[in-house]
Amino acid sequence: MGALEEAIDRIREGAVERERDRVLPFEQLGWLRDAGFGALRVPADAGGGGADIVALTAALVDLAAADPNVPQALRGHLAFVEDRLWAPEGPDRDRWLARFAAGELVGNAVTEIGNVTLGAVSTRLDTSHGGYAITGTKYYTTGSIFADWIDANAMRPDGVEVAALVRRDQPGVTITDDWDGFGQRLTGSGTTVFEAAHVDAADVFDFATRFPYQTALYQLVLVAVLAGIAQEAERDAVHELRTRARVFSHGAAATSRHDPQLLEAIGRLSATTAATRAITLDAARVVQRAAEARGADAATVAEHKRAAELAVSRAQLSVTELALRQTTALFDVLGASATSAARDLDRHWRNARTVASHNPVAFKARIVGDAVVNDAEPPYEWYVGVPPKGAAS
Structure with missing residues (x-):
């Protein structure tokens, strides 16, 4: 067993x-740092694991089965690693790849809530000695409380939106674990406040230059989390049925583990696990092809970007439905005793429902349908906020 597999097994214990x-x-x-997970995509000659996106996604599914909070907490990190892999060769890219190889992690700070106008960014960068000072408040800053760096979007003095990489452990950075969702409660998705925190000029990048398949990759991580939850729901159901001593008088066998109706239910859970994993990895292959388009002409990059977005959107639609069904169906196998708070089996549904509510699946079927029927371009950036004054209702 490799170091990563051992780490995943340890993470499952106590989850x-x-x-x-x-x-x-x-x-x-x-x-996971010690096992090199944060550098899994970094090339081997730069000290990383040299994995492609398919291998990374398979590892994410297994990690999510052990504890779905952990891979979601790494979502911003994985995206920024991908951004640096896409970046041109040079000292900036090399510096960040070395940081990843050394185990440094990156969190996420993008969303602003309240009366922020749709698409607007109120966080700002002001010119300061040796670089910039960042000021603003971000919400749902997943993973930042665990990270060495925070990837925050902000407006530069010249009015350009940028990604500012902020050292977490410095004056002017305050992170609060105040996420109050009923699921995925350990992802570190709380509030981050920047009060004139320092940012090196070398760690500021125009947001327009981000890797083109970023929304597909961000969502692929969540699809992998859903597939992992489905996988663990089956695992828990199998364990509970194998060890169950009690039977129902109106059951179909002398022992629960040999009851054909319960075995049929387990078989359906197992089929769903296989389906969610296969769908997720199939989408990952399309995203991998988008990553391989680095250095290609603009038309080729755009073609693969579109394909990746649509592939992951389809996967989100399918895997969400399957995972939510799976996390409910496991109770059909186990009966009322499965609702015991000590077993905490409801965590699978709560976590799946929470993940599925990110980048709402409700809009994805329309987007995919419009692309298929009308060749419409899917959206590649999503915002939440108050509509601008005068916008059509």
């Missing part, structure tokens, strides 16, 4: 207790 007691997985993320 239920961490969720029940709201213990953030600082230690568990440390195990």
Whole structure:
């Protein structure tokens, strides 16, 4: 067993207790650092694992099965690694790849709530000695509380939107674990406040130059989390049925583990697990082809960008439906005893429902349908905010 597999097995141990007691997985993320997970996509000659996106996604599914909070907490990190892999060869790229290889992690700070106008960014960068000072408040800053760096979007003094990489451990950066969702409660998706925190000029990048398939990759991570939740729901159902001593008088066998109706239910869970994993990895292959288009002409890059977005949107539609069905169906196998709070089996549905609510699936079927029927371009950037004054209702 490799270091990553060992780390995933260790992460599974105590996952239920961490969720029940709201213990953030600082230690568990440390195990992943030591196993080189944060540098899995970094080329081997730069000190990383040299994995492609398909291999990364397979690892994410297994990690999500052990604890779905952990891969979601790494979502911003994985996206910024991909951004630096796409960047032109040179000292900036090399510096960041070396940081990843050394185990440094990146969090995420994009969303602003309240009366922010749709698409607007109120966080700003002001010129300061040796670089910039960043000021603003971000919400849903997934993973930042665990990270060494925070990838924050902001407006530069010249009015250009940029990505500013902010050292987390410095004056002027405050992170609060105040996410109050009923699922995925350990992802570190709280509030981050920047109060004139320092940003080196070399760590500021025009947002327009981000890797082109970023929305597809961000969403692929969440699809992988859903597939992992489905996988663990089956695992828990199998364990509970194997060890169950009690039977129903109106059942179809002398032992629960040999009851044909319950075995049929387990078989359906197993089929769903296989389907969600296959769908997720198939979408990952399309995203990998988009990554391989680095250096190609603009038309080729755009073609693969579109294909990746639509592939992941289709996967989101399918895997969301399957995972939510899976996390409900496991209770049909186990009966009322499965609702015991000590078992915490409801965590699978709560976590799946929470993940599925990100970048809402409700809009994806229309977007895919419009692309298929009318050759419409899917959106590649999503915003949440108050409509501009005068916007059509």
